[in-house]
Amino acid sequence: MRRPELIRTIAELRARLAPHRRAGSIIGLTPTMGALHAGHGRLIEQARRDCDIVVVSIFVNPIQFNQAADYQRYPRDLDADLEFCAARGVDYVFAPPEEEMYPAPLDTCVEVARLTDHLCGPHRPGHFRGVTTVCTKLFMIVQPDKAYFGEKDAQQLAVIQRMVRDLNIPVEIVPVPTVRESDGLALSSRNLLLSPGGRRAAAGIYRALQAAETALAAGTREAAAVQKAALEVLAAHPEIRVEYLQVVDAVEMQPVPVVEGPVRVAVAAWVDDTRLIDNILWRP
Ligand code: AMP
DSSP: OOOOEEEOOHHHHHHHHHHHHHTTOOEEEEEEOSSOOHHHHHHHHHHHHHOSEEEEEEOOOGGGOSSHHHHHHSOOOHHHHHHHHHHTTOSEEEOOOHHHHOSSOOSOOOOOOSTTSSTHHHHSTTHHHHHHHHHHHHHHHHOOSEEEEEGGGHHHHHHHHHHHHHTTOSOEEEEEOOOBOTTSOBOOGGGGGSOHHHHHHHHHHHHHHHHHHHHHHTTOOBHHHHHHHHHHHHHTOTTEEEEEEEEEETTTOOBOSBOOSOEEEEEEEEETTEEEEEEEEEOO
């Protein structure tokens, strides 16, 4: 098992990737914030299958956190992440220190309108601007042919796809399905922060989404009724505090009153002091 090369600076990463690019190698990027788990693993494995050179970035991006406490307690374990990447044949791990990515306060940012107006957008002011700005920087630094994003963060995926389309960024965005624990809870680095009781209760989030799916499959089309079916499940879990649970169209991320095309049922909820998100895709 060959450990991936750990790279800390933009200049070094560019220097390493240039010969691969000249040789015509397909370069794949999986952007992450580390504390890698099997959800990230699925993105990396897909990149390994599709690409000649696989780069995993590990950077807890301060500008996408709207709460300082959340940034500070975000799990970090670079040694474990390097082992994880080694086991999956990653070529380069790009883990820049904060000063490398943000040597000076930014006067430039990238912002996607409209798709960020609902779901996580209003609840996390500045979050998506931080995500789109850091992803643009990573795309400019790595210049990948393909970049891998999880459907677990469906709004993020839609926003990145729109940004790449609107700005003609020459990268193919590859969506990867959500990986779940055996009880349905979507894998997330933040699950590490849950208490044992919170962890058990958190499975209720996916059960609520399944209730929405059952309602849709049974022919329910009013979003309010779909929402109600899911919220009833969550009401049985006092440990779960719902931030939003909405039915949105799967491309524009706008709430729909009636389900007529592909939708996502998306939820954000607090368990203990940890905010979890999840969603399902449903096509009529
Ligand atoms: P993060 O490190 O949480 O920023 O996530 C990095 C990438 O991994 C994002 O594209 C996420 O959508 C994706 N990801 C995180 N958790 C999962 C999961 N359970 N299944 C699939 N992809 C995931």
